[in-house]
Structure formats: C-alpha cells, structure tokens
Amino acid sequence: xxxxxxxxxxxxxxxxxxxxxxxxxxxxxxxxxxxxxxxxxxxxxxxxxxxxxxxxxxxxxxxxxxxxxxxxxxxxxxxxxxxxxxxxxxxxxxxxxxxxxxxxxxxxxxxxxxxxxxxxxxxxxxxxxxxxxxxxxxxxxxxxxxxxxxxxxxxxxxxxxxxxxxx
Numbered sequence: 003x004x005x006x007x008x009x010x011x012x013x014x015x016x017x018x019x020x021x022x023x024x025x026x027x028x029x030x031x032x033x034x035x036x037x038x039x040x041x042x043x044x045x046x047x048x049x050x051x052x053x054x055x056x057x058x059x060x061x062x063x064x065x066x067x068x069x070x071x072x073x074x075x076x077x078x079x080x081x082x083x084x085x086x087x088x089x090x091x092x093x094x095x096x097x098x099x100x101x102x103x104x105x106x107x108x109x110x111x112x113x114x115x116x117x118x119x120x121x122x123x124x125x126x127x128x129x130x131x132x133x134x135x136x137x138x139x140x141x142x143x144x145x146x147x148x149x150x151x152x153x154x155x156x157x158x159x160x161x162x163x164x165x166x167x168x169x
Contacts, residue, residue, distance in 0.1 A: 032076045039066075039080055049146040049162035052093045053112075065095030067111040069118070070127050077155070084151035091158065096147035098135075098159070105137035105144070105159065131156035 031038050047055060049065075056063045068074050081092070095112040102108035109119035109128075118126040119135075131153025138144045143161045150158040 030080060032073070034072060034076070037073075039077060047093070049093050049097075049160070053095075065093060065112055067095045067113055067115055068127070068129070069111070069115060071129070074127075074129050074155070077149075081149070081155055084154050088151075090151040091148040091160070093146065093148050096157075098145040100145075102145075104142065105135045105140070109135070109147075129155075129157050131158050135159035 053065050056065055068077060084090070096109055096118065097112060098107070098109050103121070106119060106121040108117060110117050116126075117124055119128050119130075131150055134153070134157060135144065137159060138161065144159040146160050146162040148158050148160045149155045152158075
C-alpha cells in the first residue's frame, strides 16, 4: 500500500510525501487504491530539502507520485479550491534527469514507476498546467514538479531551488 502525506508549505511550496505507519499525522485513505494522504504545514523548502525532510520522517516516507486522474482529483480535494491570487505550490515526486531534452523530455517518477512524460509520447497520465512544461521559457533549470494553484493544481516544472514566498 502506497502511503502519502501532503506536506503543506505556507503560501510557498508544499511537498507531497509518502506516509509510513510510523507517521504522527492523521492520514486520509483513498479507498480506490488504499493509499493514505495527509497535509502538514511547513515553511518553504527546495525540492531536495523537501525530499530529505520527507525521508527523515521514517521508513516509507518520500515524495509522492500522481499516476491517474482519479488520484489527482482525490489530492485536489484534500488541497481544496486553488486560491485565485498569489502562488501556492506543492512539491511532488517527479523530476527530469540531467541531460534530458528540454523542455519536456524524459520526466520520471522517483519511486521507479518509470517515465511519465517524454514530450507527450509516453501515453502515461500527466496534468501539466497551460504552457507547461516550459523549462522557464527556455531559460533552463526547471527539472522538478510542483502542483500549482494558478493551474487549478495542475503541474508546473520548477527550479528545485525555488523556495521564494509569492503572493
């Protein structure tokens, strides 16, 4: 059973995490897949910091993956209606390995579920926001995924070091 925790960053970036049975939070179970989800509030973190933070919570913790529209809808329900102003984002477990073609080449899940996006050719689930992935409009460096309120919790490729407060 995949256990997930939504680690909410206050008006910054959040983190979707796997949740182990040792977790202190009270998870919500999605009956469709048996996975557990939760929201925890934290201040801003980079993608790497978020992943390290998730893993430090105990066995089974890591950034989450979203592999279906139904799973996305369940998570969106936990997050609530996306704010219409400012920027609120949640890190989750997708990344683009070094050397991948830009902007949309070779996007992978961290848990070994494989490639989910290769310039649209994989046929796997994705929920990119309008115009995403865009690799910072060709400026480079955006190799990590975040859910973004500006896209109704759609996906945004981001610079992993981005942890600036918006809004």
